Amino acid sequence: xxxxxQHPSWVICKSGTSVKIECRSLDFQATTMFWYRQFPKQSLxxxxxSNEGSKATYEQGVEKDKFLINHASLTLSxxxxxxxxxxxxxxxxxxxxxxxxxxxxxxxxxxxTVV
Amino acid sequence: xxxxxxxxQSLIVQKGGISIIxxxxxxxxxxxxxxxxxxxxxxxxxxxxxxxxxxxxKEGRFTISFNKSAKxxxxxxxxxxxxxxxxxxxAASIAGNxxxxxxxTSLTVIP
Numbered sequence: 451x452x453x454x455x456q457h458p459s460w461v462i463c464k465s466g467t468s469v470k471i472e473c474r475s476l477d478f479q480a481t482t483m484f485w486y487r488q489f490p491k492q493s494l495x496x497x498x499x500s501n502e503g504s505k506a507t508y509e510q511g512v513e514k515d516k517f518l519i520n521h522a523s524l525t526l527s528x529x530x531x532x533x534x535x536x537x538x539x540x541x542x543x544x545x546x547x548x549x550x551x552x553x554x555x556x557x558x559x560x561x562x563t564v565v
Numbered sequence: 566x567x568x569x570x571x572x573x574q575s576l577i578v579q580k581g582g583i584s585i586i587x588x589x590x591x592x593x594x595x596x597x598x599x600x601x602x603x604x605x606x607x608x609x610x611x612x613x614x615x616x617x618x619x620x621x622x623k624e625g626r627f628t629i630s631f632n633k634s635a636k637x638x639x640x641x642x643x644x645x646x647x648x649x650x651x652x653x654x655x656a657a658s659i660a661g662n663x664x665x666x667x668x669x670t671s672l673t674v675i676p
Contacts (some may be wrong), residue, residue, distance in 0.1 A: 462592045493667065
């Protein structure tokens with residue numbers, strides 16, 4: 451089946467630093483990847499849609515300068531949380547559409563803790 | 566605006582019982598309705614999905630019932646097991662573009 455690999459699974463960083471999260475499609479090409487944020491016991495909130503070779507599309511209320519998305523190849527999208535603050539602490543999940551048979555495949559998520 | 570409404574928010578079922586989670590939508594353009602299972606600290610995993618041209622789909626102990634006229638669909642977990650304890654999300658999509666998720670149901674199956 452389609453696999454989306456996300457790294458790191460857990461990261462702790464100091465306030466003011468930047469953190470990069472990688473999302474890779476391992477056995478398929480993903481022209482579009484999605485980035486979500488999830489707070490404890492809540493649903494997934496779409497942050498942005500990442501398109502290969504073009505600028506990401508951000509949802510309303512999401513700061514594009516804070517959450518930098520790069521989709522440089524058909525198998526890799528990255529989310530960089532710049533100048534992280536404690537309120538950015540959350541669970542970040544990427545996903546990609548792996549054809550209609552597999553639906554929407556999610557990465558395993560990244561737990562970000564900003565101290 | 567919540568595109569997909571999910572209920573209940575939490576559910577407790579005895580081992581061997583049937584777990585039922587319901588979702589409703591408004592946009593008739595939706596053409597793909599998946600259910601995802603999420604364990605704590607993990608990303609959601611596709612469980613089962615249905616398209617609006619069928620009324621029911623069954624995979625093992627998991628069944629989706631789809632009512633196009635009522636714009637509702639539900640997940641039934643037969644013979645629920647403690648290992649099924651997780652959060653379940655329904656979703657809806659148009660042609661695989663942007664998926665809209667329900668608010669999630671926390672299922673606890675007690676031995």
